[in-house]
Amino acid sequence: MYANIIVDISHEKVDKTFQYKIPDELNGIMPGAPVIIPFGAGNREIKGFVIETTDICEYDESKIKSILRIDNKSVEIEGKLINLAWFIKNTYGSTMNQALKTVLPVKKKTREIVNRTLILSAKDEEVTELIEKYTKKHAVARLRLLNELMRSHSLPESLVTGKMKVSREVIKSFLDMGIIEIKSETSYRNPVNINDLTPYDIQLTSQQRQIADSIVDSHELVHLIHGVTGSGKTEVYMDVIERTILGGKQVIVLIPEIALTYQTVMRFYRKFGDRVSIINSKLSQGERFDQFTRAKNGEIDIMIGPRSAVFTPFDRLGLIVIDEEHETSYKSENVPKYHARETAIYRASREGAKVILGSATPSIESYHKALDGKYQLYKLNERANSNKMANVEVVDLREELKEGNKSMISRKLDSLIRDRLEKKEQVMLFINRRGYAGFVSCRSCGEPIKCPHCDVSLNLHNGNRMICHYCGYEIPLPKLCPKCDSKYIAAFGTGTQKVEKAVLKLYPTARTLRMDLDTTRNKGDHEKILEAFSNREADILIGTQMIVKGHDFPNVTLVGVIAADLSLFAADYRAGERTFDLLTQAAGRAGRGSKEGKVVIQTYKPEEYSIVAAAKQDYELFYKQEILYRKLSGYPPMINMMAVLVNSEFEEVAQEAASLIKTTLESNKENLMIIGPADCSISKINDVYRKVIYFKHKEQNTITKYKDILEQEIEKYDKSKDVLVQFDLNPLTFY
């Protein structure tokens, strides 16, 4: 056996490896092991890490050197991360190089980063005066900044313009007025002046305390907290985190980017002060590297971030918290298509840490494991601040039609909207539909206008340009149908546009805001809309699923779901789960303040179990039906499933490679179930043809074994250069 070894992992080129022979006494050595090897002409002893073992000798067998010994002195974090990369490569399918680049914090040459901090320089009286003035003028952004500066004295500019959503103009005018000063630093410092924050003093309820205690006392690996939104899961996490840190260990907290709001971030700062660091996707490579370096140097104890924070190079990892564990954003869309939850559990098991999963609507996978006794299960059934859960009502749209109401808005929803408009409370209308912007089709021949490079319809932007969302191909809106020359071509309004039209017709005086792909093209649009709604500049917010997650609007007392079943038509086995999750989240938007909320779900399929269960806000009811369906139809978590994607510029090559994969799988002796090959639902992107084959088996080991076999077969295939094969284990997307 031979080992491929890297000797300098701080380098960008993690693919620079050297091969050594594994001596007999080191048989079974694992990727990630730190080893001492003779290096160069003088056989100088240096340290390296095994990244792969193989039985193929890539050099002259007679000249290859042997590993000297394992470096027992150091069980370094790099070794652990390399092992994690190996797990990812092995489980999800990729090259070791791709996996290493995903896992290791790679230093890129970046320009120096200057951190600017805003410091309050005005006197208290002056500030009080200004606050009065801005309150009168309703200048919310200015007020927010002043109040926060009063509390923390200094704030990083990135936080102010980012999470706090204060514009540069405001900062400039404060500077001009002499209210603030700006301090610039090149080195990384704590983003918040911790000493000036109001301390965090929340006492856990007895139920919360019980959960926190049993997690701390337990020796189990994974703990799932199933608790409704607002039930205080985050308080439980923070309590366990605090005790983990007191024990000298470090903690990773994964939160979906969309939920990583200013309030959440400040909550952690207030409780843990300068031992916290936060990463998000907006950080540059260099900034990210800095944060990881601080983690590695032990300058912080807690790292908060989305998916990739699971790779934080903590050496004394004690706990990984995964909030909203059901979120699909925990799965990487790029190769390696790793799942952060599974990766976290593997990492924790290797490093003697625990994992806490939390959700109001746990993934079917996790709940199944919890009921199976593999995870510890805890419940929090009530909101901590005793706000009531919203009252949910289902309206059957078929009945509406029978009664002659052809509008998108049922009579029930209509009367409630009128009531809220009268009371000056706010309404959210939600279209359960993934973001399809308007496409244009011909009313004579029925053909939609398609992208010539991709098998999808072009989307209309600003009423005059047609754009392909996959490859960027762009043309002006044609005057005549390209197929039949008819001039009767027309745009189908997006769902949200249609709803807005209907709303404005029914309630001409209502102020509306619309949030969908079209209104959020530019950076910051998203925030602007939410901020405007939060400032009560509109009565009704209309949107796709974008508006559903993570935002708190205390004045919203009515949420209407216009057509709940649309996501059920999507042809994938997770449609029910997604519908239940979205409806539950939508219901969670109503009544976040002290007023009770009301939710109206409009549907053509009121008997569908995901809708029935969502209306009752009954997760268990949903789970029971869903797991039965997964069992009967053979879907995860009852089995494991691998999608094999075949991409090629040449249709025949894609076809041939797909057949080769199928034949290879068919020669199995383990009763693999094979589906396909078939064209992907989008059969061509950017002139690359796409085919997909699925194979299923109960055991994940068997799936991994056949993935490895396929990788070898593809490598041997004589046109392997013209084809790209990718794997997706238990995919969350439908190909």
Ligand code: ADP
């Ligand atoms: P979740 O994470 O389950 O959505 P949070 O932890 O965010 O819930 O709690 C919701 C709200 O209730 C927060 O404002 C939180 O500060 C408050 N809260 C939670 N637990 C308590 C408690 N024991 N005492 C006082 N307030 C609490």
Ligand code: ZN
């Ligand atoms: Zn036509």
Ligand code: ZN
């Ligand atoms: Zn295209």
